[in-house]
Amino acid sequence: MKGGEELLTVTKLLRAFGGVLAVSSVDFQVKRGELLGIIGPNGSGKTTLVNLITGFVKPNAGEVRFKGKDITGLPPYRIVGMGIARTFQMVKPFYQLPAFKNLIVPLCSPRIKGLLGGSYGDRDAVALDLLEEVGFERDANVAYKPAGALPQGYLKRLELAKAMALRPELLILDELFSGLSLAEVASIVPIIEKLRFQGKTIIMIEHRLKELFRIADRVMVLNFGMKIAEGKSDEVMADEAVKKAYLGSEAG
Amino acid sequence: MKKRKERIDRGIKVRSEDVFALTSYRELLYLTAPRLLPVFGLLILVPLSPPYWQEIFISTAVYALLAISWDILVSVGLISLGQSLFYGVGSYVAGALNHYCGLPPVLTIPIATVTGAAICTIALLPVLRLRGIYFSMVTLVLPLMILRLVEATRILGGTEGLTGLSPFPNQITAMYLANCCLLVALFGFRRLMDSDYGLIIRGISDNDRSVMSAGINIHWYKTQILFLGGTVGCFAGAFGTHHDMFAGMPGFALDYSIMPIAAAVVGGTGTFAGSLLGAFILVPLSEILRALGALRIVFYGLFLVVFVVGLPEGLFHYIRRKYHQFERWVEVE
Ligand SMILES: Nc1ncnc2c1ncn2[C@@H]1O[C@H](COP(=O)(O)OP(=O)(O)OP(=O)(O)O)[C@@H](O)[C@H]1O
Ligand SMILES: [Mg+2]
Numbered sequence: 159m160k161g162g163e164e165l166l167t168v169t170k171l172l173r174a175f176g177g178v179l180a181v182s183s184v185d186f187q188v189k190r191g192e193l194l195g196i197i198g199p200n201g202s203g204k205t206t207l208v209n210l211i212t213g214f215v216k217p218n219a220g221e222v223r224f225k226g227k228d229i230t231g232l233p234p235y236r237i238v239g240m241g242i243a244r245t246f247q248m249v250k251p252f253y254q255l256p257a258f259k260n261l262i263v264p265l266c267s268p269r270i271k272g273l274l275g276g277s278y279g280d281r282d283a284v285a286l287d288l289l290e291e292v293g294f295e296r297d298a299n300v301a302y303k304p305a306g307a308l309p310q311g312y313l314k315r316l317e318l319a320k321a322m323a324l325r326p327e328l329l330i331l332d333e334l335f336s337g338l339s340l341a342e343v344a345s346i347v348p349i350i351e352k353l354r355f356q357g358k359t360i361i362m363i364e365h366r367l368k369e370l371f372r373i374a375d376r377v378m379v380l381n382f383g384m385k386i387a388e389g390k391s392d393e394v395m396a397d398e399a400v401k402k403a404y405l406g407s408e409a410g
Numbered sequence: 411m412k413k414r415k416e417r418i419d420r421g422i423k424v425r426s427e428d429v430f431a432l433t434s435y436r437e438l439l440y441l442t443a444p445r446l447l448p449v450f451g452l453l454i455l456v457p458l459s460p461p462y463w464q465e466i467f468i469s470t471a472v473y474a475l476l477a478i479s480w481d482i483l484v485s486v487g488l489i490s491l492g493q494s495l496f497y498g499v500g501s502y503v504a505g506a507l508n509h510y511c512g513l514p515p516v517l518t519i520p521i522a523t524v525t526g527a528a529i530c531t532i533a534l535l536p537v538l539r540l541r542g543i544y545f546s547m548v549t550l551v552l553p554l555m556i557l558r559l560v561e562a563t564r565i566l567g568g569t570e571g572l573t574g575l576s577p578f579p580n581q582i583t584a585m586y587l588a589n590c591c592l593l594v595a596l597f598g599f600r601r602l603m604d605s606d607y608g609l610i611i612r613g614i615s616d617n618d619r620s621v622m623s624a625g626i627n628i629h630w631y632k633t634q635i636l637f638l639g640g641t642v643g644c645f646a647g648a649f650g651t652h653h654d655m656f657a658g659m660p661g662f663a664l665d666y667s668i669m670p671i672a673a674a675v676v677g678g679t680g681t682f683a684g685s686l687l688g689a690f691i692l693v694p695l696s697e698i699l700r701a702l703g704a705l706r707i708v709f710y711g712l713f714l715v716v717f718v719v720g721l722p723e724g725l726f727h728y729i730r731r732k733y734h735q736f737e738r739w740v741e742v743e
Contacts, residue, residue: 214619238625250620252613262606263613267625281606324625 571658678724
């Protein structure tokens with residue numbers, strides 16, 4: 159597929175909760191194969207933006223286009239079916255189930271059935287392979303432990319594996335690094351770089367600016383629901399409005 | 411020297427889920443006995459009981475079916491307070507087909523099972539999206555509304571109901587029909603919940619947003635489960651109506667809503683076997699307590715409270731745990 163083609167186009171997207179404009183007329187585009195970082199202080203509307211794109215929240219106005227098709231307001235399962243997968247900021251595993259069984263649910267989705275035809279082979283084996291890909295050591299048997307017994311670092315990886323299991327074209331990661339140690343972040347970064355190498359398009363929402371800037375092609379900054387800056391990492395950090403937004407709220 | 415109780419897992423269950431060969435008849439028996447027990451009980455012991463008790467066991471089977479139907483709805487996170495909706499609809503569909511069209515039970519029961527479930531599913535479809543208590547409220551109100559509708563419009567025999575419906579040839583036929591269907595529902599649902607499909611169902615009740623983000627249409631799955639639970643409930647109604655030779659307003663009564671829930675809770679939810687066990691304790695117990703006259707409901711209530719407080723996990727979960735473990739005393743310093 160040729161690079162540079164627009165994969166996701168968001169125009170004048172708006173959503174209010176009561177009197178709060180959580181997302182206020184945001185426009186942006188993501189090209190195929192690109193990694194877009196989205197940053198912004200707490201409560202600036204990043205998660206809401208993800209929810210709007212993935213159909214978990216309906217917009218009051220505006221439009222989302224994916225691969226040229228209007229997907230505004232479609233239910234989440236339809237949007238996943240078209241090839242957008244997301245992770246949740248607050249991990250949402252099935253706590254009683256063994257970690258690898260958590261992946262059975264996405265592997266049963268109509269998207270995967272459609273992509274691979276009726277027979278998938280052994281779902282458990284596919285699930286175990288996926289977990290190994292995100293850093294579950296095979297010999298340590300972590301994949302067989304109930305998700306409820308896993309530390310945060312593994313739960314975040316599991317969350318990533320659940321999204322990867324859907325074989326998305328666009329992957330949206332909502333604060334995948336939050337709550338992780340530097341070493342854990344350092345071990346996940348190569349996984350993301352590998353996904354990029356495979357040609358996946360990724361949107362990353364992050365508070366960990368240093369790690370994000372190293373891998374992002376482009377960064378967009380939100381504040382009070384509005385886009386205040388967009389561009390290369392260093393350009394964005396030099397921006398006066400961005401400095402002001404982050405002053406006193408985040409050290410960066 | 412102190413003593414401490416030590417629990418050891420027998421481990422056969424764990425191994426048997428992989429491909430390990432079973433090493434002895436004892437192990438084979440250990441694994442199959444829990445499955446053979448309900449089959450043996452329902453197909454041999456119960457039909458051998460005296461006629462008076464056979465009658466009670468037939469109504470027990472009806473409540474057990476409603477309890478299993480309740481349990482499958484709970485497994486997808488739908489809490490029904492109106493199992494009588496299924497009983498009543500199944501009962502009236504079968505009754506009407508028999509009374510007005512003269513169809514025999516061989517036809518009315520299957521038709522009522524499927525169309526009744528479809529009617530109930532369609533009736534509940536608008537509230538399926540609602541979470542938690544809202545769905546429950548509607549299931550509670552719907553049978554009561556239908557009840558008043560029948561009373562006010564005098565359709566389907568009005569307050570008199572439809573009487574003189576075709577009975578089953580004899581009690582044994584009725585008993586085997588009910589008990590076989592009970593076993594099919596029990597083992598069928600247990601198998602279903604062990605499959606990947608069941609994993610999705612449990613996932614929906616655990617965390618529906620997570621299942622939605624996995625690209626799965628949760629409303630479609632909920633609809634399927636509602637229909638499945640509906641078939642079991644409507645079968646109970648259609649069966650009961652031919653057994654009683656009567657379809658009427660009592661079909662929508664609260665009894666059919668409360669008893670199944672009590673049975674599932676006493677027996678333990680999420681296993682279907684618990685619902686069966688609970689029904690086979692509570693319904694005969696309520697018969698035995700009949701001798702106490704007016705005090706019956708007091709003792710019955712007391713029993714329920716003691717049970718739920720003493721074994722909040724449910725009887726079946728407790729028995730299952732004990733079965734897979736054995737305990738011994740070990741000395742500790
Ligand atoms: N479901 C909701 N109902 C009401 N208000 C909401 C809802 N979701 C988000 N909000 C509000 O919208 C605003 C943006 O929230 P959002 O979660 O999108 O921010 P965020 O940028 O993801 O913050 P964080 O960095 O803390 O994750 C906040 O003021 C929040 O209180
Ligand atoms: Mg957020």
